[in-house]
Amino acid sequence: MDSIVITRIIAIVGFVIGLLGILVRLRDIMNRPFKNDLARGRGSPLRGVLFAFTLGMAPWEKESTRIHWLAYLRGIFFHVGIFMAFGVLLASPWLSLLPDWLVWIATAVTGIGALFGFAGIFMRLAGPNERMLSLPDDYASVFLTSLFTALASATLIWSNLLPAFYVTAGVMMAYIPISKIRHCVYFFYSKFFFGFGFGRRGVIGQPNGEYAEQR
Amino acid sequence: MFKDKFTDERYQLTDEKTAIAIDVLRQRLNRQLQASLEACVRCGICAETCHYYVSDPKPEHVPAYRAEQLRKVYRKLYDATSRVIPTWTGAAELDQELVEQLVMTAYGSCTMCGRCVLNCPMGVDTRLIVRTARAMLAAMDMTPEGLKATVNVHLETGNNMGVTEEDYIETIKWMEEELQNELGDSSVVIPINKKRARVIYTFNPREVKYFPYLIQAAAKIYNAAGEDWTLSTESWDATNYGLFSGDDAAARRIAGNLEAAVNHLGADTLVMAECGHGYRSQRWEAENWLGHSYPFPVMSFVELQAQYIRDGRIKLDPTRNPKRVTYHDPCNQARSGGIIEEPRYILRHSVMDFVDMEPHGAENYCCGGGGGMLSMSEFARERKAAGKAKADQVLATGAEILATSCHNCLDQLDEVKRHYKLKVKVQNLSELVANAIIWPRPPESKQEEKDQQ
Numbered sequence: 001m002d003s004i005v006i007t008r009i010i011a012i013v014g015f016v017i018g019l020l021g022i023l024v025r026l027r028d029i030m031n032r033p034f035k036n037d038l039a040r041g042r043g044s045p046l047r048g049v050l051f052a053f054t055l056g057m058a059p060w061e062k063e064s065t066r067i068h069w070l071a072y073l074r075g076i077f078f079h080v081g082i083f084m085a086f087g088v089l090l091a092s093p094w095l096s097l098l099p100d101w102l103v104w105i106a107t108a109v110t111g112i113g114a115l116f117g118f119a120g121i122f123m124r125l126a127g128p129n130e131r132m133l134s135l136p137d138d139y140a141s142v143f144l145t146s147l148f149t150a151l152a153s154a155t156l157i158w159s160n161l162l163p164a165f166y167v168t169a170g171v172m173m174a175y176i177p178i179s180k181i182r183h184c185v186y187f188f189y190s191k192f193f194f195g196f197g198f199g200r201r202g203v204i205g206q207p208n209g210e211y212a213e214q215r
Numbered sequence: 216m217f218k219d220k221f222t223d224e225r226y227q228l229t230d231e232k233t234a235i236a237i238d239v240l241r242q243r244l245n246r247q248l249q250a251s252l253e254a255c256v257r258c259g260i261c262a263e264t265c266h267y268y269v270s271d272p273k274p275e276h277v278p279a280y281r282a283e284q285l286r287k288v289y290r291k292l293y294d295a296t297s298r299v300i301p302t303w304t305g306a307a308e309l310d311q312e313l314v315e316q317l318v319m320t321a322y323g324s325c326t327m328c329g330r331c332v333l334n335c336p337m338g339v340d341t342r343l344i345v346r347t348a349r350a351m352l353a354a355m356d357m358t359p360e361g362l363k364a365t366v367n368v369h370l371e372t373g374n375n376m377g378v379t380e381e382d383y384i385e386t387i388k389w390m391e392e393e394l395q396n397e398l399g400d401s402s403v404v405i406p407i408n409k410k411r412a413r414v415i416y417t418f419n420p421r422e423v424k425y426f427p428y429l430i431q432a433a434a435k436i437y438n439a440a441g442e443d444w445t446l447s448t449e450s451w452d453a454t455n456y457g458l459f460s461g462d463d464a465a466a467r468r469i470a471g472n473l474e475a476a477v478n479h480l481g482a483d484t485l486v487m488a489e490c491g492h493g494y495r496s497q498r499w500e501a502e503n504w505l506g507h508s509y510p511f512p513v514m515s516f517v518e519l520q521a522q523y524i525r526d527g528r529i530k531l532d533p534t535r536n537p538k539r540v541t542y543h544d545p546c547n548q549a550r551s552g553g554i555i556e557e558p559r560y561i562l563r564h565s566v567m568d569f570v571d572m573e574p575h576g577a578e579n580y581c582c583g584g585g586g587g588m589l590s591m592s593e594f595a596r597e598r599k600a601a602g603k604a605k606a607d608q609v610l611a612t613g614a615e616i617l618a619t620s621c622h623n624c625l626d627q628l629d630e631v632k633r634h635y636k637l638k639v640k641v642q643n644l645s646e647l648v649a650n651a652i653i654w655p656r657p658p659e660s661k662q663e664e665k666d667q668q
Contacts, residue, residue, distance in 0.1 A: 028249075035245045038502035040512060042553045052338060063578060064334035068260040072336065075258065132274040133257040133283065135305040137296075178296040180256065180304075187337055189250035194338030197247075201499065202553030203577050204333075211521055211560035 007166035011089070014170025021177025022185055029189060037197075043206040048199010052191050056204065071123060074116045081113010082145055085152035089169050092155070092162060103156050110153035117146030141180045148172045217315040220593040225356045226318070228311045236309060236351040237292065240285075243347050244293075251340040252289050255279055261341070264334040266580045267324050270603035278331035281320040282344040285351075287313060314357065321348035322359055323594045324601075326586030327459075328546035333577060349461030358460045361590040365456045366465050373472065374452035376420035386423050387446065390430040394438070397431070398654055403438040405430070408480065409445035415482035416444055416516070417453035417473065417497075419490045419622040426622075432649035433488070436520060439652050440528040444486075450476035453493035454622075455501070459587030463504055470501035477511055485513045489643050491545030491621030492585070495552055515548060517620045520648055521557035524564050531651040536566035540647065541614035543572070543605065543628060544579040545621030558620060561644055565651040566616075572608040580604045582619075584627025602631035609637055620644045 059065045065072040084106055091098060098106075120142050124130045151165040176182055198204040217226075261278040262268050268276035283305065290297035290306035297306030307313055329342045352358060358366075369375040374383075384407065391405040406412065416437070422429045437444045450472040457466025477485050487494040498513040523529045542562055548554040555576040562569040574580070583602040588594060605628070609617055617632070617639040619625055628641045 029246055029253075032249055033245045035247050035503070037499075038506075038508045039499045040508070057336070062334045062336065063574065064260045064264050065336060067263050068258075071258065071260055075336075127259065129259040129262050129274045129277050129280075130257070133259050133277065133279055135257070136302065137304045138257055140303075183254050183256050183337065186250050186253035189246065190254035190338040190340070192338075193247045193250055194332070194335075194340065197340075198333070201551065203550060203555075206553075209556050210525070211556035213556075213559065213563065 003163040004166075007163040007170075008093075010170040011166040011173070012170075014173040018173035018176045021174075022182070025177055025182060025185055029186070037200060041200045041202075043199050043202030045196040045200040047205040048197070048203075049192055049195035049205075051199065051205025052195025056195070074119055074123070078113050078116040078120060078146070078149075081110050081117065081149045084109040084113065085149040088152040088156065089165070092165070095156065095159065107153050107156040110149050110156070114146050114150035114153055117142060117149055120146070135180075137180050141175070144168070144172045144175060145181060217319055220323075221315075221318065221359075223360075226315075228309070228314050228355070232355040232357075233309050235354045237288075239351045239354045240288065240292070240347065243350060244289075247340065248343055248347060251282075251338075251343055252286055254337045255282060255286070255335075255339045256337060257283070258336070261331040261335055264331045266326075266328070266330070266583060266604040267597075267601045269580070270601045275320070276324060278325070278341045279339075281325050282339070282341045284313065284316050284320050285344050285348045314352070314355070317348050317352060318357060318359075321345050321352060322362070322586075322591060324597060326546070326581045326583065326588055326601075328581035328585050329550045330546070330578070330581060333550060346461055349459070350463065351461075353460050353462040358462070359591040359593050361592050362456060362460050362587045365587070365590045366460050366462060366469075369452065369454070369456065369469055370465060373450060374420045374423075375454050375456060376424050378420050378423050380448055383423055383451065384448065386427050387430065390427050390434060393428075394431050394434050398435070400654075403434070405434045406445040408448055411481040411483075412443050412445040413483045414442055414444040414486050414519070415477050415480055415484070416446055416486050416488070417451050417493070418446075418488050419453050419493060421622050421626075422488065429489075429643055429645060432643070432645045433516065435649045435652060436523065436529060436645060439530075439655060440523045441655075442528075445480060445482065447476040447480055449479060453488045453490045453497070455493060455496035456587055456590065457504075458492055458496045458500060459590075466496065466500070467504040470497060470504055473497060474501070474505065474509060477509075483511060485509075485511055486519055487513065487515050489516050489620035489622070489645060491547035491624060494554075495547035498552060515552070515554055515557075515620070517548065517554055517557050517561070517644060520645065521560050524561060529648075530653040530655075531565045531648065532653050533565055533567050533651055535651045536616075536647050537568070538566075538615040539568040539570060539613060540566045540616040540618050541570050541572050541609060541612040542575070542644075543582060543609075543617060543619040543624055544576055545619060545624045546579070546581050546585050548620060549579060550577050558618075558644055561648060562618065565648050570612050570614060572612050572614075574608075580608060582624045582627045582631065584623040584630075589623055589626055598627070599630060599634050602627060602634065606631050606635035606637060609639060610635075614639060616647070617641045618644055618647055 059072050124134045148168045151168050155161045155165045265278050287307040288309045297304040325345045327342045331341050365375050368377050387405050395401050455469045494515045502508050582605045583598050588598045
């Protein structure tokens with residue numbers, strides 16, 4: 001067997017391990033009780049959820065992201081790069097069939113994503129708050145994900161890096177459920193509960209009420 | 216730091232206490248809590264959302280840092296990686312050092328105002344995590360003395376200041392007379408234990424004990440609106456410090472007493488005094504503590520005043536409040552209850568010059584008096600320091616009157632005013648409204664009627 005086949009198997013094994021781990025995590029949280037709110041609602045929880053997953057994620061919407069716009073945008077670009085890298089991974093057996101323009105876009109998006117990912121490590125080291133908060137797992141997770149994204153970009157230029165990309169992808173995917181990267185699963189829960197709770201109380205995502213100032 | 220503040224033996228961790236705390240965590244670990252414990256990426260951009268951090272920017276004041284203290288315990292118990300390599304994921308056993316850290320962060324440097332929650336890009340509810348930590352500490356009998364005593368007094372006497380029924384009724388009657396004298400109208404009354412009234416009203420015991428003129432103000436508003444209202448002697452305290460201590464059993468009992476009083480009198484609507492946490496407790500949390508929905512709606516007096524103005528039930532003359540007024544949103548009403556537009560509507564109708572502070576509404580800074588801070592003398596210095604963010608906001612408005620609708624805020628803002636030498640007068644919304652009321656029948660016309668008779 002050549003290195004492509006062997007490393008592809010490693011990636012698939014990593015994917016299966018990661019998927020199983022995520023399923024275990026999902027089963028765990030779904031086995032926990034959902035705290036049902038018995039108080040009468042004031043606003044629409046659905047509008048709150050919609051807001052939480054759309055406009056509420058805009059960089060200008062929260063004071064925190066307005067102040068830390070650079071860190072927030074870094075995170076956005078990093079994550080867009082990661083998603084694109086997964087796209088590259090899925091399309092990897094047929095890379096030669098992809099049109100040039102798509103290859104260049106994917107190369108740029110993953111490349112920029114990787115740069116912002118590695119920058120995240122330096123930002124964690126540079127800021128006193130971030131340094132105090134960061135755990136070894138944070139550095140390892142950011143490094144591994146950035147490397148995966150960087151190799152996705154590099155593989156699109158130098159196809160002989162494909163085995164390294166597969167190995168990194170396999171290791172990273174297997175690492176997801178046991179590391180901080182699993183926030184990709186819990187994010188949807190916490191964002192949902194955030195939108196649901198604050199929406200129900202009429203705090204976010206609601207139209208102007210009857211007492212709003214007429215402008 | 217901890218040792219300077221807490222010397223009592225009850226703060227010593229034992230195996231039995233550890234087991235109790237872990238059991239509390241296990242019982243409270245629902246989907247909402249687990250999601251918040253898992254989703255934080257420790258980016259730290261929540262830092263400036265916290266008034267403690269704004270007033271004293273140190274890493275320990277970053278909300279994520281506070282939540283991490285409980286996450287350490289959670290990971291050690293529920294995460295396989297953390298059990299194998301705890302240092303890799305920052306997991307830790309619940310030991311004496313960590314318990315002390317939890318007391319200092321959960322009680323000492325967080326008012327559970329929720330500003331960080333609203334600002335977290337991941338939607339992490341640090342407020343929920345901190346309250347869980349408080350619940351664990353309360354179960355271990357490690358609630359700071361003042362806060363613990365406030366809850367106990369409420370449970371023992373029916374209100375958190377131990378006001379006797381005799382004193383309560385006497386104060387009400389006194390305020391009724393004062394109001395009659397103010398208006399020259401002996402027909403105005405403060406009804407007590409009236410059956411099947413539309414509205415049953417509650418007070419913060421501080422109003423009865425220290426600010427009776429607020430009772431007078433509320434009564435004036437109710438009478439001007441021609442409301443069918445009553446007070447109860449069975450249970451009348453709007454506060455519920457169980458919300459702050461994390462003791463759900465106590466919170467449940469306190470909320471249940473108030474529910475029983477409403478049911479016994481058969482009132483349609485329970486109206487909470489201008490008390491931020493009292494409103495939140497009874498409006499949003501109580502039914503969940505009790506495990507059933509109320510047969511009656513709960514609303515804030517702020518909402519009711521806005522309704523009266525909207526419906527033309529009270530007429531206001533804003534020229535009676537000519538000074539510049541700004542408004543501090545109590546976190547438990549605005550961020551945790553959505554009451555944001557109503558106080559502004561009220562102020563636009565009752566004062567001449569209303570100006571908002573920045574930020575305001577759901578984004579407002581906590582004054583520093585929330586979370587039961589005013590009852591925890593151990594953290595008084597930190598509380599005053601944390602009020603700097605609010606002091607700077609108020610100062611920037613150039614206002615002469617700082618209005619709010621919460622007693623804890625009122626007390627804290629008064630201290631902030633003195634500490635930072637602000638030239639403002641702190642007032643409740645209802646005071647301003649009562650002052651602006653155009654009485655339906657002017658006192659002089661009543662006198663004329665009498666003379667003619």
